[in-house]
Amino acid sequence: MADRTVLLTGFEPYGGRDLNPAHEAMKALDGRVIEGFTVAGRGLPVSLKEVRARLPALIEDVKPSAVISLGLGPGEAVIRLERVGVNLVDYEIRDNDGAFVSDDRVNSNAQEARFATLPLRAIETALLEQGIPVRLSSAAGTFLCNACMFTVLDVLAARSAHVPAGFIHVPYIPEQVAGMIKVTRAGAGLDIHQRADVASMELSRIVRAVETAIAVTALQIGGRT
Amino acid sequence: MADRTVLLTGFEPYGGRDLNPAHEAMKALDGRVIEGFTVAGRGLPVSLKEVRARLPALIEDVKPSAVISLGLGPGEAVIRLERVGVNLVDYEIRDNDGAFVSDDRVNSNAQEARFATLPLRAIETALLEQGIPVRLSSAAGTFLCNACMFTVLDVLAARSAHVPAGFIHVPYIPEQVAGMIKVTRAGAGLDIHQRADVASMELSRIVRAVETAIAVTALQIGGRT
Amino acid sequence: MADRTVLLTGFEPYGGRDLNPAHEAMKALDGRVIEGFTVAGRGLPVSLKEVRARLPALIEDVKPSAVISLGLGPGEAVIRLERVGVNLVDYEIRDNDGAFVSDDRVNSNAQEARFATLPLRAIETALLEQGIPVRLSSAAGTFLCNACMFTVLDVLAARSAHVPAGFIHVPYIPEQVAGMIKVTRAGAGLDIHQRADVASMELSRIVRAVETAIAVTALQIGGRT
Amino acid sequence: MADRTVLLTGFEPYGGRDLNPAHEAMKALDGRVIEGFTVAGRGLPVSLKEVRARLPALIEDVKPSAVISLGLGPGEAVIRLERVGVNLVDYEIRDNDGAFVSDDRVNSNAQEARFATLPLRAIETALLEQGIPVRLSSAAGTFLCNACMFTVLDVLAARSAHVPAGFIHVPYIPEQVAGMIKVTRAGAGLDIHQRADVASMELSRIVRAVETAIAVTALQIGGRT
Secondary structure: OOHHHHEEEEEEEOOOOOOOOHHHHHHHHOEEOOOOEEEEEEEEEOOOHHHHHHHHHHHHHOOOOOEEEEEEEEOOEEEEOEEEEEEEEOOOOOOOOOOOOOEEOOOOOOOOOOEEEHHHHHHHHHHHHOOOOOOEEOOOOOOOHHHHHHHHHHHHHHHHOOOEEEEEEEEEHHHHHHHHHHHHOOOOOOOOOOOOOEOOOOHHHHHHHHHHHHHHHHHHHHHHH | OOHEEEEEEEOOOOOOOOOOOHHHHHHHHOOOOOOOOOEEEEEOOOOHHHHHHHHHHHHHHHHHOEEEEEEEEEEEEEEEEEEEEEEOOOOOOOOOOOOOOEEOHHHHHOOEEEEEEOOOOHHHHHHHHHHEEEEOOOOOOOOOOHHHHHHHHHHHOOOOOOOOOOEEEEOOOOOHHHHHHHHHHOOOOOHHHOOOOOEEHHHHHHHHHHHHHHHHHHHHHHHHH | HHHHEEEEEOOOOOOOOOOHHHHHHHHHHHOOOOEEEEEEEEEOOHHHHHHHHHHHHHHHHOOOOOEEEEEEEEOOOOOEOEEEOOOEEOOOOOOOOOOOOOOEEEOOOOOOOOOOOOOOOHHHHHHHHHOOOEEEOOOOOOOHHHHHHHHHHHHHOOOOOOOOOEEEOOOOOOHHHHHHHHHHHHOOOOOOOOOOOEEEOOOOHHHHHHHHHHHHHHHHHHHHH | OOHHHHEEEEEOOOOOOOOOOOHHHHHHHHOOEEEOEEEEEEEEOOHHHHHHHHHHHHHHHHOOOOOOOOEEEEOOOOOOEOOOEEEOOOOOOOOOOHHHHHHEEEOOOOOOEOOOOOOOHHHHHHHHHOOOOEEEEEEOOOHHHHHHHHHHHHHHHOOOOOOOEEEEEEEEHHHHHHHHHHHHHOOOOOOOOOOOOOOEOHHHHHHHHHHHHHHHHHHHHHHHH
């Protein structure tokens, strides 16, 4: 049934990378049944145009009971639960369309910001109980992760749907960081202020974190309905 | 036989922690046979007095073919292969004896510094091949990790032994960081400039890194003798 | 005249410090006339209770043409122009009342967030022209700086006043960092993950930055009326 | 008289920058008389070849009573007094000759490392008294700053000269960081993991720090002779 589905989006690789752990985690959980809810995994292009166009259609199509979106937080050391999506777009690097957007709005007709409606503190507690480093964050940036978060919350609010939704930033995976270090060792080194030896987290642990976030959310919905 | 042993030291917990991943990795590999060499794992107290006293005795006793020492690099994101041990002691926190040593020498009769004699570049390459993030470092600090490294190299040089030796800093493990975050959430928060959400690496990956370092070193010794 | 005044608030010292560069910069500019506008400098206690109570009264009293609020960004390296104040309070350290507030709203009857209404890009450009490092930020934190920013914007919006307002985070000053380093050198060192050798900016340069922000804002208002 | 001269070297711009604060500080103090010693300022090319060739000649030529060398520590927040120069060269970026040197020695006939012979703790104390943030460091890197430091100490040791010498890393200056931020704002943004909004220190404060280091050293020499 449509109301027993959790929509799990994961951004595709971007910024010259060939892998995005957010995308991998989404694929690992696609089709899984967690606390009675089926995970509907969907890849998301790193493109403002696509984010604006696809997410409303996806939500219309999947009619999810909850939406969890995943993105990479480059250099981030822990699972990061975003509290706020702001109606602001201001890139630091180009997106996958080659666009470089500055000082724009995600939706020029929408309000300034939306709060995540996932049970963030319960998810945080559950992750810490499982030994998974996690933190709440009040800033999802101004790139596409934030645009995705804001769009989902905005679309759901417009539908007056009581559908919990939010965004989770995940770290690099170790193999990926090793690959980045190899590239810098093979080439002519790094630019100034740049580092390749950044933090990472095992993909299996990231998947467990997302699975737990879905389970906690599912239990909350289940307990409510 | 004594000449078929790799001595693997791992520092005990310190700084108020109840676990040291260096100690855990040492215990996980103690007794293992790697490329024909038996790993002799030994815990090391976080104490300048003990480092100075025990390491010469340990080397005398074990008569190792190689010595690899492990310590925690708090907040470090990758495996860190140390190139240099300096003859310098200058603490930032107290050791497990409660001592606070400033501007001292590890050994007042010894030279300024010693280079690691492990095949660091070969270890680095092998780790990167396995997807384990790693970097070479030219500074092991001025706490006990450095004192351990310098002492081992100094003792071995005095014995004119062609015994490869060096020091590896390992990151926190995720469960430990999760525990640190729990403590700060339960209490009254953090001091200014302090963070609990630091980088970590899975213990299994750390153990694999150390195992690989031993294997690469063992193969080099084997090929030489 | 009341409509020719810029209200400049500066937070008092907190977190065990005896000086707040935000407060010093406010005092340095209090009473100055910049582009035809008189600066009305006001100190602000680091207290949620006081922020909620005093700011509406201050705005009622001063009837400013613009409001610029200043706070310390500990460890921040550059002038930070905040874009967004969120309706969220979640401390990491205690405030000057000894309170430790978690997961609260700044104003439980208000919307999720407010955007700064200062001409941020024009201020950024003017600062860079003067050689003052600056960046725009989409996150003012969840402590009292953010609460101040949100409250001012919320109060002004409620009054339907076309009064540009916003928040600027300033770095430590060098003398203050030197003092922090002295304390750690005199005592028993630092806690783990803590550093005293953080970034700073000369008070004179901070004052120049704030003066420029006022001037750019004043010119914009002047050109409008 | 030759024995009343302090040689002050400062590295030239490198890494695509058009200014090096180390070079500026050197020029600002060149010719100054401090505590009876004349400062002989000399620019130094960012080139391993030149560092190896010029420093011995410079010392031979100037016959200094003390040598203080200055270099840029990109992103560094405080004055950094180096304790140790290591006999190791391993670049992360190309030098001004376009060379990229890996795993080499500064001097293949010399020992592993040399300690600075400047009165570092007295300099540290004097700087902190003046409100100048400073820290001692046990790692000068493996680029040309370290190569300069090691070479000077090595040359002086070979001459059996009781000439205090050492290396000081200085931060960027604010105008320079503002320029770096301007470039990233004008272009297509930053690479991943790269930041332009880094720490800086006023040139006048850097000059005062170096002047103080010279004065403390001069007084020590004066008191000794």
